[in-house]
Amino acid sequence: MARTPVAEHEGRVRALLAPLRTRAPETVPVAAALGRVLAAPVVSPIDLPPFRNSQMDGYAIRSADLPEPGSLLIAADIPAAPGTPSPLVAGTAARIMTGASIPTGADAVVPVEDTVASDDGRVTIASVWSAGSYVREAGSDLRAGEDLLPAGLRLSSRHLAALSAAGITSVDVESRVRVAVISTGSELVAPGESLGPGQIADSNGTALVAAARDVAAQIVLEGRVVDDRDAFEALLEAAIAADAELVLTSGGISQGAYEVVRETLEPQGALVDVLAMQPGGPQAIASFRGIPVVCFPGNPVSSQLSFLLFVEPLLREIARLPDRIRVTRVLDAPLTSVEGKRQFLRGRSLPDGRVETLGGPSSHLVAALAAADVLIDIPEDVAELPAGASVETWEL
Incomplete structure (x- = not known):
């Protein structure tokens, strides 16, 4: 036949x-979008981060106030909390927490481990710090209006985190x-x-x-x-x-x-x-x-x-997922095939680019398929191949 x-x-x-x-694409909540594929680019509606904030626990200062090591009066305490802190008065420092909004006037943050606070309300800073040190500028990660995620992307946890950080609650997916x-x-x-x-x-x-x-x-x-x-x-x-x-x-x-x-x-x-x-x-x-x-x-x-x-x-x-990977490998041992039938043999890839067969060609060998990491594709017109012959494999 x-x-x-x-x-x-x-x-x-x-x-x-x-x-x-x-x-047509469909719109789903971000919370339900894991593993889905974006149908269109997602643009960030806000700057990321949305405001200027501290990269470290430490002290916000005006770098010009300390052209050399010295001490400053601690004039404020700024937690990572809602609200806008008061501007930093010249000649003072503000104790600040990671992620907290940097006060107007401050242009650097000195990590707490590089400071010594005294009982008289002052902080001693032993090094000179330049403007921009440990300051996260608004939009330094991404500007409002820029592409946050491209179309065709299969969404993982890190992508959902970026969407949530931008305040996005739903996306169009395939x-x-x-x-x-x-x-x-x-x-x-x-x-x-x-x-x-x-x-x-x-x-x-x-x-x-x-x-x-x-x-x-x-x-x-x-x-x-x-x-x-x-x-x-x-x-x-x-x-x-x-x-x-x-x-x-x-x-x-x-x-x-x-x-x-x-x-x-x-x-x-x-x-x-x-x-x-x-x-x-x-x-x-x-x-x-x-x-x-x-x-x-x-x-x-x-x-x-x-x-x-x-x-x-x-x-x-x-x-919009990528095709299954196909790789040319080399047989580690000779094999025979049924001429006139395209055979797909279960195989295991070896580190040196060779591939070995697992089990036989029978269609009930589920354990051999579970142990395989590739299929070996043998064309219909091939009856036997020697060790060292090149074969196409499909990664499982």
Whole structure:
């Protein structure tokens, strides 16, 4: 049987999901923006810092009052608190705390550890300090009207801190694709449940939900269903009711019996195919009530690899996230591959630029995939490679 090239199916999935690329940004509170991607540059509405303040605990002085070491009368005490301090009188110093507003007239701060305060209300300063010492000028970090954060940035805690410092409470971010994930198979039970004869834990649901979230998708439904067409179709209806824009399924698309996804969607026009790849040969795409459905094999490595190949690139593009990194490495040992199939072998990168394979090509080896940090991409026309051959790897 002729198998479809991987690139051809990539094109099919991309065409099916193309409408998802046209979407408007949404406005979210800064407190809920962690991990979201900015849709537009953010301009600071204020100077940062917003006022002239002290970088140290110490004494604010007029540097001209101390052309040489000496002492000054302590005329004021300035905490880091609301309000504007009185101007500093010439020939005096003001005890000041870190972050406190520097009084008009002062142009330097002497750190407390370089001073000695006496009981008579004076402070002795043993060194000469120049204007600007330990003074944070207003706008020295960023001026009002300047760009604070660029478009396309995935927001982390430090970015949220900068937004809050500028008094910004909401931002425009790229909207997230709303995804439903459905695992099929009568043998599946929830992770953590006791396994009876012939039962396995559903790892596909866990993996696909996490993978979609990792590329900024929003999960609106996660379901598991036995091999029953009515039950599966009911879960598809639930995904539509949950406002899903994309449904991902695992299992049920091979050529045997009890293939609930194929049996349900093929009569409605689904394209069910076998690709020239390992793992992950069986693949399908469909539309259910106008919503795209991308169907992956049930074997867990196949399911995870299929998401990485066919769905993740477009979700990354929509979220304005960088492509997955690909690096050329050198095989540490010879390998064989199935000619006519594009193989994705699990591998571990070595410090010297080499890569070693982990486990075999089988699609059930989840522990080997968990131990891997790269996939080794072997083209369809390659049957064997010697040690030292260059291969393309995809970083996991």
